[in-house]
Amino acid sequence: MTTARDERARRAADAVARQSYGKLVAYLAARTRDVAAAEDALSEAFAAALAEWPLKGCPSNPEAWLLTVARRRMIDGARHLRVREDAADDVRLIAQSLDEADDVAIPDQRLALMFACAHPAIDAAIRAPLMLQTVLGLDAKAIASAFLTSPDAMGKRLVRAKQKIREAGIPFRIPEREELPGRLDAVLDAIYAAFAEGWTDPAGTDAARRDLAEESLFLARLAVELMPAEPEVLGLLALVLYAESRRRARRDAAGEFVPLDAQDPKLWDAAMIEEAETLLRHASTFGRIGRHQLEAALQSAHVARRRSGRADWIAVVELYDGLLALTRSPVVAINRALAIAEVQGAHAALAALPDASEDERLGRYQPYWAARADLLARTGAHADACEAYELAIGLERDEAIRRFLQRRRALLDA
Amino acid sequence: MQYLLLLYANEGGWDQMTKAQQEQGMAAYMAYTQALRKEGALVGSNRLQPVSAATTVRVADGKSQVLDGPYAESKEQLGGYYLIEAPDLDAALAWAARCPGASHGIVEVRPVWPTPTA
Numbered sequence: 001m002t003t004a005r006d007e008r009a010r011r012a013a014d015a016v017a018r019q020s021y022g023k024l025v026a027y028l029a030a031r032t033r034d035v036a037a038a039e040d041a042l043s044e045a046f047a048a049a050l051a052e053w054p055l056k057g058c059p060s061n062p063e064a065w066l067l068t069v070a071r072r073r074m075i076d077g078a079r080h081l082r083v084r085e086d087a088a089d090d091v092r093l094i095a096q097s098l099d100e101a102d103d104v105a106i107p108d109q110r111l112a113l114m115f116a117c118a119h120p121a122i123d124a125a126i127r128a129p130l131m132l133q134t135v136l137g138l139d140a141k142a143i144a145s146a147f148l149t150s151p152d153a154m155g156k157r158l159v160r161a162k163q164k165i166r167e168a169g170i171p172f173r174i175p176e177r178e179e180l181p182g183r184l185d186a187v188l189d190a191i192y193a194a195f196a197e198g199w200t201d202p203a204g205t206d207a208a209r210r211d212l213a214e215e216s217l218f219l220a221r222l223a224v225e226l227m228p229a230e231p232e233v234l235g236l237l238a239l240v241l242y243a244e245s246r247r248r249a250r251r252d253a254a255g256e257f258v259p260l261d262a263q264d265p266k267l268w269d270a271a272m273i274e275e276a277e278t279l280l281r282h283a284s285t286f287g288r289i290g291r292h293q294l295e296a297a298l299q300s301a302h303v304a305r306r307r308s309g310r311a312d313w314i315a316v317v318e319l320y321d322g323l324l325a326l327t328r329s330p331v332v333a334i335n336r337a338l339a340i341a342e343v344q345g346a347h348a349a350l351a352a353l354p355d356a357s358e359d360e361r362l363g364r365y366q367p368y369w370a371a372r373a374d375l376l377a378r379t380g381a382h383a384d385a386c387e388a389y390e391l392a393i394g395l396e397r398d399e400a401i402r403r404f405l406q407r408r409r410a411l412l413d414a
Numbered sequence: 415m416q417y418l419l420l421l422y423a424n425e426g427g428w429d430q431m432t433k434a435q436q437e438q439g440m441a442a443y444m445a446y447t448q449a450l451r452k453e454g455a456l457v458g459s460n461r462l463q464p465v466s467a468a469t470t471v472r473v474a475d476g477k478s479q480v481l482d483g484p485y486a487e488s489k490e491q492l493g494g495y496y497l498i499e500a501p502d503l504d505a506a507l508a509w510a511a512r513c514p515g516a517s518h519g520i521v522e523v524r525p526v527w528p529t530p531t532a
Contacts, residue, residue: 121503168525169415171502 009053013046016062022135022222024067026109028074030172033116035134035162041073042066067106110135111226112172117161118186119170126161127190128197133158135222136215146197146212184227188236188292191219195240213244224279234283235293238276242299245272257404265306273303294323313342330354330362334371346378366395370405382412416457416526417506418497422490423519425464442514450498455509457497465491490519497526 021042028038045066059065117130129147132138144154164170175183198212220237227233249267252258280296301315320336323329333354341349353372356362373388389409396402431439443461450456465484472479484491496513500506503523510521 119503121507168523169417169500169503169506171504173502173504 005054012058020063021137022110026113033166041070044073045069118190128193231283231286232290232292234279235296238279238296241272241276245269257400346375350375418524420522421494421515455498459496461494
């Protein structure tokens with residue numbers, strides 16, 4: 001009996017945590033900018049909920065219940081914490097928010113929180129982990145395992161970032177029109193970085209990383225919900241959906257890596273692709289193209305193979321032209337060259353491939369050498385291709401991808 | 415909140431400027447200071463003499479050691495500061511970007527610890 005009630009309380013708390021965690025943190029920290037104090041108060045409120053709800057039943061408005069408890073904790077905490085000189089200010093600010101927000105809907109300030117997390121004054125590498133923690137409530141341990149760092153190091157970096165927000169006075173604010181594009185890019189980059197981190201475990205064997213893909217999908221959906229009229233936000237969600245739709249197809253039954261062109265389209269998630277296509281069409285109606293929409297459009301041209309049996313390579317090349325003009329990214333240049341191979345042949349593609357001697361980062365970039373090897377092999381320059389494969393194999397950390405490259409290289413000897 | 419804008423620049427640059435350029439530079443700083451004052455953001459500001467005029471002091475074992483020169487030799491030197499009042503970092507960064515020093519050097523923005531009220 002008690003266990004059933006415990007279980008109900010836990011489920012209710014979990015459901016509120018998922019939907020409301022970021023909303024509550026954003027609301028509690030918006031004025032004081034003290035994210036850590038808001039998180040502490042909230043975790044105490046959740047603990048209180050798990051103790052109280054099984055006995056008294058779930059409150060009719062669990063979100064408001066948690067907020068009230070957390071705010072009391074914050075006020076108590078600020079009163080007791082006399083070492084911090086501005087504590088008195090914090091008490092005043094929280095008390096003010098108490099008066100204003102009683103029993104009315106809690107305003108959703110998660111977007112302002114996202115902009116604070118991706119503020120230019122915050123180290124770019126910690127923006128994605130910070131967002132995952134403050135908006136979704138992921139703990140440092142889970143984030144650390146997904147980002148391949150120690151929980152200790154990740155915890156310290158998160159603490160430092162939150163300190164920076166409070167001490168430097170980084171505002172919880174949605175930027176004005178004129179500064180929005182750059183600031184929005186930083187938010188979208190952080191969401192994409194969280195997704196890409198989960199994506200690097202193609203086998204989906206690492207639970208922390210698989211969850212990260214889901215969490216970042218949630219973040220991307222949230223961003224769309226909060227900014228429905230920003231085409232780049234729609235583009236990002238579409239991009240994430242296209243990539244996620246192919247997760248099952250990226251490995252065969254034996255766990256071996258399957259490149260995009262060899263994947264079975266029947267294994268792609270049709271519902272996700274449909275949603276992505278709808279989003280992308282809607283984004284295009286705003287008439288403001290950007291990097292994420294272009295990248296999503298590329299994915300769309302690739303998945304055209306579902307119906308026609310062949311990717312729309314001419315569209316792919318055109319889209320890469322646009323993307324290259326926009327980003328000047330050598331990574332884009334490599335992918336563009338591979339697409340040119342499909343339309344104009346391997347010789348034209350090799351000519352379009354950037355030169356590693358002009359950019360030393362390329363020399364250490366596995367996909368560059370893999371692309372070069374593939375194109376050289378197609379022109380019949382087997383010895384050069386072998387050499388490029390060796391370099392690519394030496395640079396790859398993922399075992400399954402390394403085996404894939406080794407198989408490709410072995411084909412040249414045959 | 416109060417923020418200190420620390421203006422770093424290569425001191426040698428000033429001497430290499432023509433008289434007209436120097437006058438233009440002074441006018442730009444005066445206009446900037448005036449803008450800060452007009453918006454009630456200015457708390458204090460000063461231009462520093464070059465590091466050749468600097469002396470460092472350190473007390474060790476009760477004895478003070480006095481040395482000629484600045485604390486750290488660097489390509490850019492601290493040449494002045496503005497202490498401003500701004501609601502948040504974004505406002506402080508906007509003021510820093512408007513500072514003439516940001517165009518010929520670097521402006522470091524540092525929040526000031528709040529003064530104890532009790």
